Structures are given as structure tokens and as C-alpha cells.
Amino acid sequence: MTGWLLARGASETAPPATNPFHADASVVPVGRSLFNQHCSHCHAPNAINPDPSRDLRRLKLRYRENMAHVFYETVTEGRPTKGMVPWKGVLSEDAIWKIFTFLESVQREP
Numbered sequence: 758m759t760g761w762l763l764a765r766g767a768s769e770t771a772p773p774a775t776n777p778f779h780a781d782a783s784v785v786p787v788g789r790s791l792f793n794q795h796c797s798h799c800h801a802p803n804a805i806n807p808d809p810s811r812d813l814r815r816l817k818l819r820y821r822e823n824m825a826h827v828f829y830e831t832v833t834e835g836r837p838t839k840g841m842v843p844w845k846g847v848l849s850e851d852a853i854w855k856i857f858t859f860l861e862s863v864q865r866e867p
């Protein structure tokens with residue numbers, strides 16, 4: 758199921774990432790604005806992207822309970838060979854989790 762994650766061995770080494778703003782609806786507009794500022798030129802405004810590999814509304818469908826962990830790893834470390842840039846040191850932890858809180862609010866249900 759999470760072939761990418763397991764292939765890298767991340768699940769054995771890193772502690773699971775958790776969103777400090779989980780379920781805090783007041784953070785969603787801030788996260789949306791940060792997303793549109795930093796991510797939308799590749800992932801589309803408000804995350805509405807027709808290309809499934811870049812559609813961040815599919816994170817929950819793809820990764821289920823590992824969603825936060827895959828998100829955090831991908832955003833901090835990037836996927837340089839695939840064109841996803843690393844954001845560690847560019848965006849604060851706060852900003853990264855605010856973006857995640859926005860994305861949680863737009864996930865597609867199975």
C-alpha cells in the first residue's frame with residue numbers, strides 16, 4: 758500500500774509526524790493562503806489539480822493513516838528526482854502544518 762514510504766524505510770526510523778493544528782478550523786484559511794503562495798504554481802490554486810500525481814486532495818486516499826507522515830517527509834525532504842522541491846529551512850514547521858491543515862480540509866473521501 759505505501760510502497761514509496763516502505764521502500765525508503767522511513768516508517769522504521771522516524772517517529773510518526775503529527776499535526777499540532779489537527780481539526781483547528783481557524784487555521785484552514787491561513788494554510789490555504791500559504792499553499793496558494795508557495796505550492797499552487799505546481800499543485801494548482803486551492804489544490805484543485807486534475808493530474809492525480811500532483812493532486813494533493815488524494816493524499817488520504819493514497820496514504821490513509823500514513824498521510825501526515827508522508828506529507829511531512831515529502832515536504833521537508835522533497836522528491837528531488839521527481840521535481841518536488843524540499844522545504845526544510847524555507848518554511849517553518851508551523852507553516853508546513855498549517856498547509857497540511859488546509860489540505861486535510863479538502864481531502865476526497867473514498
Ligand code: HEC
Pocket residue numbers: 792795796797798799800810811812813815816819827828831832836839840841842844848856
Ligand atoms: C516546483 C514544483 C513544485 C512545488 C513548488 C511544490 N511541489 Fe509538491 N510535488 C511536485 C511534484 C512534481 C510532485 C510529484 C512527485 C512524485 O511524482 O512522486 C509533488 C508531490 C508532492 C507531495 C506528495 C504527493 C503524493 O501523492 O505522494 C506532497 C505532499 C507535496 N508535493 C506537497 C507540496 C507542498 C505542501 C508544497 C508547497 C509548500 C509543494 N508540494 C510545492 C512539485 C512541486
